[in-house]
Amino acid sequence: MALSNSQSDDKTNYRVQTKKQIAMFVFGDSVFDPGNNNYINTSTSGIGKADFPPYGETFFPKPTGRHCDGRILPDFAAAYAGLPYWRPYLDPNNHNFIVGANFASAGACALVEDDEDGIPLEVQIDYFKKVSNLLKEQLGEAEAEELLKGAIYYSSIGGVDYTTFIYEDSNVTESQIQDFVNIVVGNITNGVKEIYKVGGRKFAFQNVAPIGCVPGSKQSYNTTGCVESLQTLATMHNSALNFAAEDLASELPGFKYLIFDFFNTLMDRTENPSKYGFKEGDVACCGSGEYRGSATCGSLTSPYELCSNPNEYVYFDLAHATEACNIQLIELLWNGTTNVTWPLNLRQLIELESETEISSNIDRLIDEPVAVSVSNTYE
Ligand SMILES: *[C@@H]1O[C@H](CO)[C@@H](O)[C@H](O)[C@H]1NC(C)=O
Ligand SMILES: *[C@@H]1O[C@H](CO)[C@@H](O)[C@H](O)[C@H]1NC(C)=O
Ligand SMILES: *[C@@H]1O[C@H](CO)[C@@H](O)[C@H](O)[C@H]1NC(C)=O
Ligand SMILES: *[C@@H]1O[C@H](CO)[C@@H](O)[C@H](O)[C@H]1NC(C)=O
Ligand SMILES: *[C@@H]1O[C@H](CO)[C@@H](O)[C@H](O)[C@H]1NC(C)=O
Numbered sequence: 001m002a003l004s005n006s007q008s009d010d011k012t013n014y015r016v017q018t019k020k021q022i023a024m025f026v027f028g029d030s031v032f033d034p035g036n037n038n039y040i041n042t043s044t045s046g047i048g049k050a051d052f053p054p055y056g057e058t059f060f061p062k063p064t065g066r067h068c069d070g071r072i073l074p075d076f077a078a079a080y081a082g083l084p085y086w087r088p089y090l091d092p093n094n095h096n097f098i099v100g101a102n103f104a105s106a107g108a109c110a111l112v113e114d115d116e117d118g119i120p121l122e123v124q125i126d127y128f129k130k131v132s133n134l135l136k137e138q139l140g141e142a143e144a145e146e147l148l149k150g151a152i153y154y155s156s157i158g159g160v161d162y163t164t165f166i167y168e169d170s171n172v173t174e175s176q177i178q179d180f181v182n183i184v185v186g187n188i189t190n191g192v193k194e195i196y197k198v199g200g201r202k203f204a205f206q207n208v209a210p211i212g213c214v215p216g217s218k219q220s221y222n223t224t225g226c227v228e229s230l231q232t233l234a235t236m237h238n239s240a241l242n243f244a245a246e247d248l249a250s251e252l253p254g255f256k257y258l259i260f261d262f263f264n265t266l267m268d269r270t271e272n273p274s275k276y277g278f279k280e281g282d283v284a285c286c287g288s289g290e291y292r293g294s295a296t297c298g299s300l301t302s303p304y305e306l307c308s309n310p311n312e313y314v315y316f317d318l319a320h321a322t323e324a325c326n327i328q329l330i331e332l333l334w335n336g337t338t339n340v341t342w343p344l345n346l347r348q349l350i351e352l353e354s355e356t357e358i359s360s361n362i363d364r365l366i367d368e369p370v371a372v373s374v375s376n377t378y379e
């Protein structure tokens with residue numbers, strides 16, 4: 001499989017790709033950011049960026065901007081689909097958009113005004129439109145349309161809107177909360193429609209994480225268990241997202257989707273780490289203070305602790321899972337049953353509709369399942 005992401009391999013990638021190659025376009029926040037924030041100014045120090053050690057140590061093994069010790073879910077999703085690991089869209093050396101692009105940015109919000117650090121969803125979608133125009137120039141209208149139609153649009157957005165919301169006003173009423181959830185999901189829905197207009201049909205939504213159960217929230221709210229107000233917001237969002245996706249499916253011809261239950265799969269590992277082979281689900285591998293939940297991982301100025309084996313931890317830093325955890329989650333996204341990814345899993349979403357176009361690719365994936373054990377260098 002063409003998994004290397006090295007620039008010198010671009011020609012190889014082009015050669016491997018036929019016009020049947022599927023592409024993937026990734027939108028979202030720090031959970032999906034492969035280093036776009038390396039190329040922008042972020043306002044708060046520490047939180048928006050991860051382009052310093054020990055980030056990346058497990059796999060790359062240098063910092064790439066990913067908020068993880070190694071690979072993130074979109075890397076594995078790409079690899080399973082036969083695509084290279086992500087290079088940030090904003091990387092000036094990244095010109096190969098036939099495989100898709102990753103626009104995700106740590107701190108990104110669904111609502112423009114919530115954004116302090118990242119590239120808001122709306123702007124990510126503008127970038128996508130630029131890429132779609134480039135592809136049309138490069139491939140011609142018809143072939144670009146085929147590519148966009150068969151592509152997977154994979155997103156993770158909303159978590160930061162909710163943590164910001166509660167931080168700003170801890171005294172909100174239930175109806176204000178519901179209104180806010182509707183606005184966030186409304187903006188995501190609008191974004192989906194924009195992508196649909198450009199030709200996107202296959203959407204993979206990752207729902208919002210258990211944002212109240214991550215080490216950073218436990219520390220800032222000084223709780224022993226999860227922060228209920230944040231958990232409630234995430235639950236309300238995820239429920240609204242289910243309805244919104246169903247509505248989109250009935251409104252837009254040819255719209256196909258899946259929702260991956262990131263909330264429950266990650267929470268289960270947080271609460272029952274040993275069931276999944278982890279030693280620690282509460283405390284992060286890297287950080288400081290209670291739960292190592294401060295945003296100090298990798299800081300040159302604040303002392304922080306770093307565990308010796310991230311594979312024993314569910315969380316690498318205050319808010320992000322380890323590569324070891326991501327490896328478990330991607331299997332569920334790829335071929336999980338409908339209680340974790342509904343109504344389809346990623347493999348089924350890829351196979352749908354364009355079966356004939358991509359069947360050779362899929363056969364290859366079935367024979368050669370997984371990228372995770374492939375030894376591979378990033379650069
Ligand atoms: C980032 O900040 C620096 C220094 O303030 C400035 O020179 C640069 O233009 C900014 N870059 C972007 C992308 O805004
Ligand atoms: C919350 O709202 C109540 C009633 O409006 C008010 O008395 C209280 O001071 C508010 N608390 C905070 C922390 O804003
Ligand atoms: C999108 O968000 C804006 C605030 O940024 C809000 O005014 C608008 O109503 C939202 N759109 C929808 C469809 O919910
Ligand atoms: C956190 O909670 C504990 C127990 O409720 C309390 O003793 C401690 O002072 C609190 N710490 C902060 C920073 O609020
Ligand atoms: C998903 O794939 C993994 C490895 O490829 C396998 O171990 C697991 O049993 C599969 N699960 C299902 C539900 O097919």
Ligand SMILES: *[C@@H]1O[C@H](CO)[C@@H](O)[C@H](O)[C@H]1NC(C)=O
Nearest residue numbers: 261264265268337338339340
């Ligand atoms: C989903 O269903 C499978 C098979 O029935 C089961 O093994 C698994 O534990 C379930 N997962 C969750 C998160 O409920």
